Amino acid sequence: MRYKIAPLFCRPWTLNGISPRLIESHYENDYSNALSSLNAVTAELEALDPATTAAAVIHRLKRDEAALLNSTLLHELYFASLGGDGRTLPEPMAQAITRDFGSVKRWRDEFIALAHGLAGSSGWVLLTYVPRDARLINHTTAGHEQNLAGAIPILALDMHEHAYHLEFGANPAAYVAAFMRNIEWDTALERYQNAVKVEPPPRLIQKQFADLPSITVEEVKGMVETGKPVQIIDTRPRHYSTRAHEIMQGAVWRDPERVNEWIGELSKAEPVVTFCVYGFHIGCETAVTLRKAGFDARYLVGGHYAWKAIKGPLTLLEDTSSSGPGPVMRRIQEEPSADPPLE
Numbered sequence: 001m002r003y004k005i006a007p008l009f010c011r012p013w014t015l016n017g018i019s020p021r022l023i024e025s026h027y028e029n030d031y032s033n034a035l036s037s038l039n040a041v042t043a044e045l046e047a048l049d050p051a052t053t054a055a056a057v058i059h060r061l062k063r064d065e066a067a068l069l070n071s072t073l074l075h076e077l078y079f080a081s082l083g084g085d086g087r088t089l090p091e092p093m094a095q096a097i098t099r100d101f102g103s104v105k106r107w108r109d110e111f112i113a114l115a116h117g118l119a120g121s122s123g124w125v126l127l128t129y130v131p132r133d134a135r136l137i138n139h140t141t142a143g144h145e146q147n148l149a150g151a152i153p154i155l156a157l158d159m160h161e162h163a164y165h166l167e168f169g170a171n172p173a174a175y176v177a178a179f180m181r182n183i184e185w186d187t188a189l190e191r192y193q194n195a196v197k198v199e200p201p202p203r204l205i206q207k208q209f210a211d212l213p214s215i216t217v218e219e220v221k222g223m224v225e226t227g228k229p230v231q232i233i234d235t236r237p238r239h240y241s242t243r244a245h246e247i248m249q250g251a252v253w254r255d256p257e258r259v260n261e262w263i264g265e266l267s268k269a270e271p272v273v274t275f276c277v278y279g280f281h282i283g284c285e286t287a288v289t290l291r292k293a294g295f296d297a298r299y300l301v302g303g304h305y306a307w308k309a310i311k312g313p314l315t316l317l318e319d320t321s322s323s324g325p326g327p328v329m330r331r332i333q334e335e336p337s338a339d340p341p342l343e
């Protein structure tokens with residue numbers, strides 16, 4: 001592949017406080033050099049045989065390729081971010097920014113603060129749309145790297161010294177102010193409207209349990225922390241639980257194969273959350289059984305491991321037996337039957 005130079009998107013003579021000389025130098029030197037280096041690295045990669053070339057050589061070339069490709073992409077976005085009056089945001093753009101930042105002023109203050117934070121070092125300040133979360137976010141990069149995976153930048157401010165030193169010298173704040181005065185919001189809106197058409201990555205859908213109500217680990221953690229009543233049942237399979245060393249705090253283990261034996265312990269006045277190891281089947285099936293019996297039961301998305309992943313509190317189980325019932329079973333047997341059935 002041979003990458004082609006993109007024409008300068010903004011009209012340099014229309015910019016307010018940023019001279020054509022600065023833009024021309026940036027375009028014909030820094031952007032152009034990144035592009036020609038990218039083409040050289042690409043040609044080198046295409047010419048080598050990955051089966052016989054040292055892994056370290058391939059690694060270095062691929063690292064350079066990624067940095068140079070990002071540099072060209074971001075420079076093209078930077079030149080396309082300039083050319084407006086900076087202040088007039090089209091209404092849909094203002095609404096999207098207000099939705100995700102609270103207000104346009106707050107977005108602006110944060111964006112400028114990020115730029116000031118990069119003064120004296122090298123990087124980019126980006127306003128980026130994240131399809132997975134369907135939201136905009138400000139962020140910086142170190143050098144030309146560390147872009148957000150799967151996200152689409154819609155506005156770019158180049159904070160490498162070459163972007164301003166020729167004209168603003170050691171006063172990057174003046175350069176940042178000039179950039180803000182020249183943002184071209186109409187094309188930023190076009191990029192945003194294109195970005196929101198990008199589908200988020202596929203989410204986990206359990207077709208078998210598509211209609212079964214679920215609850216997230218964050219929601220359950222919130223309920224536990226605020227003292228909302230909830231009956232949490234660990235229904236990891238017996239063969240798995242007997243080897244386990246910990247259980248979600250506030251949960252009790254119950255054998256999913258013997259629901260009829262313990263269903264009478266539950267209260268219909270409080271919600272029930274069931275979970276298994278990863279949240280795929282057994283917790284769901286138990287929730288189905290409980291719902292059929294009239295309980296407000298939901299399965300925990302992601303199960304035991306999702307709880308662990310958000311650092312939800314766990315109770316360690318004492319493993320004192322080398323045979324017979326495993327630690328989870330032991331704990332359950334030790335529970336006085338007079339206690340409320342679910343903690």
Ligand SMILES: [Fe+2]
Pocket residue numbers: 026030031075158160162163
């Ligand atoms: Fe640059």
